[in-house]
Amino acid sequence: MTATTPAGNGLPYRVPLDGLxxxxxxxxxxxxxxLQNESAVIPVEVKAEFIRRLxxxxxxxxxxxxxVHPKWVPQLADADELLDRLGPMPGVRLPVLVPNERGLERALRRGVTEIAIFGSATETFARRNLNRDIAGSLEMFAPVVARAREAGLRVRGYLSMCFGDPWEGQVPIGRVVEVxxxxxxxGCDELSLGDTIGVGTPGHVTALIAAFGAAGIGPERLAVHFHDTYGQALANTLAALRAGVRTVDASAGGIGGCPYAKSATGNLATEDLVWMLHGLGIETGVxxxxxxxxxxxxxxxxxxxxxxxxxxxxxxxxxEQEGSQG
Amino acid sequence: MTATTPAGNGLPYRVPLDGLxxxxxxxxxxxxxxLQNESAVIPVEVKAEFIRRLxxxxxxxxxxxxxVHPKWVPQLADADELLDRLGPMPGVRLPVLVPNERGLERALRRGVTEIAIFGSATETFARRNLNRDIAGSLEMFAPVVARAREAGLRVRGYLSMCFGDPWEGQVPIGRVVEVxxxxxxxGCDELSLGDTIGVGTPGHVTALIAAFGAAGIGPERLAVHFHDTYGQALANTLAALRAGVRTVDASAGGIGGCPYAKSATGNLATEDLVWMLHGLGIETGVxxxxxxxxxxxxxxxxxxxxxxxxxxxxxxxxxEQEGSQG
Incomplete structure (x- = not known):
């Protein structure tokens, strides 16, 4: 049986859906x-080439x-060298994660124009990941965000464990909205809501975004960051789009995102997301x-x-096409 | 790091969504x-045990x-023996696929109370899979359905290639509704709309179900059969539920469903479906x-x-739990 292109040109058919x-x-x-979760050392030139290709x-x-300090994430110890190699890329924003003021200083020295900080919606993950409680982590972030804003940088705030926590279990929606x-x-420009362990479902997504709305925070300030651990990431994305969210996090090839098991499914794959978005007639530029x-x-x-x-x-x-031509 | 249950008891949190x-x-x-796509021979007792466990x-x-004739699907040559071993299972419907009148006779002899026939929305797949064109396949099915209904059997009609065809490319929605x-x-009681190659996206699903509605065929007569080849199955299921469909096909463990590559992702996994449905507060009994x-x-x-x-x-x-206990 000769397998030919399933969708003609190998791209999804465009059939828009109301409300998107x-x-x-x-x-x-x-x-x-x-790449931060890779056990192997990735050469800096491969990282630079990856970014250029993206x-x-x-x-x-x-x-x-x-x-971050190389002691914590040795895989990203080449951050300075990587940015030097890349140089400025016109039309492309290249945010970097910054855990504290020392990280911000390094970022400013490299001419970074956009940073992200990484907070937690749960006390347990804050202590394990940031070595302090939620209140302490916000105290740590405050001067970072203030200085970054003074320097004209755009700032994204990640909020992890928004839909469940491996130690605490269910995470109350009110607590997520509060943090x-x-x-x-x-002073964050954007808040990325992370389902770090991938347990959320579409009703939970809808309810959380609605709760932010009720607190005066509209979906234009929100992004969503879903993990596909339980296969729910695209259905959750569809729910978030319906609720007005317009920024979606994804990882090319679906790499990374699951610190609990090396080869596990973690981040939503950018390709799977693009297939759905293009199928819905939604432009991505990709x-x-x-x-x-x-x-x-x-x-x-x-x-x-x-x-x-x-x-x-x-x-x-x-x-298969190569095989059938050969 | 000790991994504990991500969602407390390992089940999704229930957060309902309006309109479902x-x-x-x-x-x-x-x-x-x-199992029909397995290359290995599965012992009949394993099949019976699988069904009993489900x-x-x-x-x-x-x-x-x-x-079907064992020449075409040798993996299912044990159909008679399997049903004999199973015997009647109170409270469980056990439909069997029947390709033609000869198959129906075998089914009736075994006391089957429900059958399914397998049609195609495209001419090319009809010819390849059924060895006749769409009109010819409908002629073949007509006496099967009539005799089955006379005998008091419930009949399901599968319609494959509803969202795209590997040889013909895009499949017009009007053609799918017509067939x-x-x-x-x-005389089919239910029609299962199959995305046999998994290319569909949620707008396409919504549009197809709406087109059936415009032709006087409501969602209560429809089922959906999605493949996860491009990761779209759950997002498509969410769209189908919103459009009023209440019957969803799935395969335990996600086995089978992709004749083009042996280990490929095919059918929507029942577990992934159940996670979403239970998370949405939808009862399945599973x-x-x-x-x-x-x-x-x-x-x-x-x-x-x-x-x-x-x-x-x-x-x-x-x-991981076993490991941490040991």
């Missing part, structure tokens, strides 16, 4: 959130690295073919296949 | 659609096998723990891990 936006901004986290595929916001509101009050080629290229360097369904399906089809 | 039903019927296709997990509709309406006119245990058991017999995200995540967690 014309365009969505994809916030690409693969180079930072994906930009060439049409992604305009790419979280490049983290100025999220404080991050925005510190070339799906270029993106899949990038993830296949990276998977070869990481030595294992991408967990993205779209990458698997399109890479397989490419192989 | 209180309950959904899951039509389990694993024993037929899943029923014990709370599934009430389980497509058991197919009375689907004819299957219902023959015990997720029992179902995952069944898929882990079957995966050991098939010699490879389940492609279901939920099975992977929960099985991993179970291993």
């Amino acid at each position: 936006p014309d365009s969505v901004r994809i916030y690409e986290v693969g180079p930072r959130d994906g 930009a060439a595929a049409g992604l305009t916001v790419i979280e490049a690295t983290s100025f 999220g509101a404080r991050l925005l009050e510190l 070339s799906l073919e270029s993106l899949v080629a990038t993830s296949v290229w990276l998977a070869e360097r990481l030595g294992r296949p991408s967990p993205s369904r779209v990458v698997q399906a399109l890479a397989r089809r490419l192989n | 039903p209180d309950s959904v019927r899951i039509y389990e296709v694993g024993p037929r659609d899943g 029923a014990a997990a709370g599934l009430t509709v389980i497509e058991a096998t197919s009375f 689907g309406a004819r299957l219902l006119e023959l 015990s997720l723990e029992s179902l995952v245990a069944t898929s882990v058991w079957l995966a050991e017999r098939l010699g490879r891990p389940s492609p279901s995200r939920v099975v992977q995540a929960l099985a991993r967690r179970l291993n």
